[in-house]
Amino acid sequence: MAPVSLTRLRLVTDRFASGIALGGTLLFVFGVGAGAWWTLGQIETAVRESARRNLTTSLATAREGARHWSTRQQALAASVASGREVMEATRRLLGAPAGSRAAARAAEALEASLAEPLRTAGLGGYWLVRADERVVLRSPASLPPALPEGTEPVLARGLDGLPGITPLLTPEDGPRLAAYAPIRDARGIPIAVLVLPLPAEREFTRMAELGAFRSQGRTLFFDNDGHILGGSRLSPASAARRLEPPGSSGLTRMAATATTGRGGVDLDGYVDHLGHQVVGAWAWDDQLGIGIATEAEVREAYHVVDVARQTLLVACLLTMVLFLGVVVTLLHARRRTVALSAMQRRLAAVLESTTDPVCFANATGQAFYLNDAGRALIGGPGHERGAPDAPPPSWSRLLLNDAALALAARSGTWSGELSILTADGRELTLSQVMLCHRDDAGNVQFYSTVARDITERKRLEARLAEEKDRAVVTLGSIGDAVLRTDAEGRIEYLNPVAEELLGQPAAELARRPSGEVLRLVHESTREPLENPVDTCLREGRVVGRTNLSLLLRADGR
Structure with missing residues (x-):
């Protein structure tokens, strides 16, 4: 394969390399962006699904805890109400005339029999309600003398012999629940109902701790008016407030839905009663007559997504900076390539225009460029003007004497005179300079040589020498x-x-x-x-x- 023009080869190579580098950079940037966007979508989907599972699991845990607690409180009330001493004292109290000494002694006996079980259970009082729904005994005296309105169905259920939990009671000192159980006579017939008030805030807070979601999440219990009854991680101020966003007269989206008896999950976010953007799951418990919700701040629930988004943003910015750097480098390299190409074209024009033969050879001495003057000098195939740059090897060797190449390789340069025989049979004398070009490691890269035809000068010198000799003889x-x-x-x-x-x-x-x-x-x-x-x-x-x-x-x- 014949060598090609050094100028054209470098120009085409530089342009091709620049195009490949720019195209590869663009594909890399778009690929990284698309891959990062897809990965972010997958992460966000996984995190949202994880948040849904955590919210619903926490809600179910809190609800199950509330119901389990309700069952335990009913069992406690039934256990206390079925105690032999409690039943005996209650029968005596109800059988004695009101205000009599017998009634007083029976009341004292009943209080004594209830004191230890209530203290053990952490309860601080009770109501004793007879069949006509009238309170015959209460302790402590600070309790209201009558049960709040709306408890009649509960009392009827208790008089039917069934224990249970009352709907929410709202005495002056705050919302309460109450466990109740029937007290029976010797025949097993209910004759009264023992009602044990339960502090709602304390009990709900205990239950809420079982269903807390994440380190910044919380579980809430609330009534049908949206008042917070208790919950996990609540400040005293927030525990007493209504579930209304700041500056609003309506309930939060969660509370407004739950108080209508409907449950739900919101993963897109809504404003809570503190003005924070949260995600949540909620339900209404008909058995307890309360709403239960689990909430977590959006920034906490989607922390992984935020980190991934920030990481993606930083990666994209770094990629863009890298891309811009590559583009600037390529443009700078392109400008240098254009300038180098222009300089090479000028150099090639000079080399082709000079009357002295110029030849380049590779490290093995094989010529890959010979200018027009050189082709015209040595003659042979391809010596016409405009012929390919590469000289035929058999003719280019006329300018690349092996001995001269060896001397140039050894010392870096060689100069002298050579006699050559051209294709048309002419013997020419050349004054020639040859250079050996090496890289930084000292390896031979190529050779260059410039020659000048001094045949005519040599002929004139010989003629002058002859004339001089004749003049000397004459003189x-x-x-x-x-x-x-x-x-x-x-x-x-x-x-x-x-x-x-x-x-x-x-x-x-x-x-x-x-x-x-x-x-x-x-x-x-x-x-x-x-x-x-x-x-x-x-x-x-x-x-x-x-x-x-x-x-x-x-x-x-």
């Missing part, structure tokens, strides 16, 4: 003294007659000023005369001398 055979000087009057040549006349050999007189050698005086007066050589050089004319002059030799003759 040596005549009887006159002949002396030649340079432009400064220094002696360059004397013929034998001049040597004899001056009394010194030519070797001693060479390069001496003619005025020191040609000492002329007047024949009669012996006065020194001007040197005719100096006059000739100064005035640029032929100078003659009369016979009245004498020449003084070095020996005084």
Whole structure:
């Protein structure tokens, strides 16, 4: 395969490399962006599903805890109400006339029998309600003398012999629940109902702790008016407030839905009663008559998504910076390539226009470029102007002498004269300079050589030498003294007659000023005369001398 133009090869290679680099960078940026966007979507979907599971699990845990607690409280009330001493004291109290000593003793006995179980259960009081729904005994005395309105169905259920939990009671000291159980006579017939008030805030807070979601989440219990009954991680101020967003007169989306008896899950976010953006799950418990909700702040629930989004943003920014850096680098490289290409074109134009042959060879000495002057010089195939840059190997070797290549490789440069025989049979003499180019590691990269055809000059020099030889023979055979000087009057040549006349050999007189050698005086007066050589050089004319002059030799003759 024939070598190609060095200029064209580099230009095409640089353009191709720049295009590949730019296209690859664009594909990389778009690929990273698309992959990151897809990954973020997958992470967000997984996190939302995880948040849904956590919210519903926490809600179910809190609801199950509330119902389990309700069952335990009912069992406690039934256990206390079925105690032998409680049943006996209640029968005596109800059978004694109101205000009698017997009634008082029965009341004291009942209080004594209830004190230990209530203290053990952590309860602080009770109501004893007879069949006509009238409170016959309460403790402590701070309790209302009558049960709140709306408890009649509960009492009826208790008198039917069934324990249970009352709907929410709202006495002056705050919302409460109450567990109730029937007290029976000897025949097992309910004769009264024991009602045990339960502090709602304390109990609901305990239950809420079982269903807390994440470190920043909370579980809430609330009534059908949206008042918070208790919950986990509540400040005293928030525990007493209504579920209304700041500046609003309506309930939060969660509370408004739950108080209508409907449950739900919101993963998109809504404003809670503190003004925070939260996600949540909620339900209404008909058995307890309360709403239950589990909430977590959006920033906490979707923390992983936020971190992934920020990471993606940073990655995209870094990618864009990298992309811009690559683009700037490529543009800068492109400008340098264009400038280099222009310079290479100018250099190529100079190389093609010069009359001296110029040749480049690779590290093995194989030529890959020869300018037009070189092709015209060596002749042969492809020497016409405009032919391919690469010279035929058989002809290019004329300019790449193996010995010269070896010397150039050893010392870095070589100069000398070579004789070559061209394709048309002409023998030419070349004055040539060859350079060896190496990389930083010292390895040979390529050779360059510039030659000049000095055949005509050599012919003229040979002819001049012949003419000189003939002149010397002629001057040596005549009887006159002949002396030649340079432009400064220094002696360059004397013929034998001049040597004899001056009394010194030519070797001693060479390069001496003619005025020191040609000492002329007047024949009669012996006065020194001007040197005719100096006059000739100064005035640029032929100078003659009369016979009245004498020449003084070095020996005084």
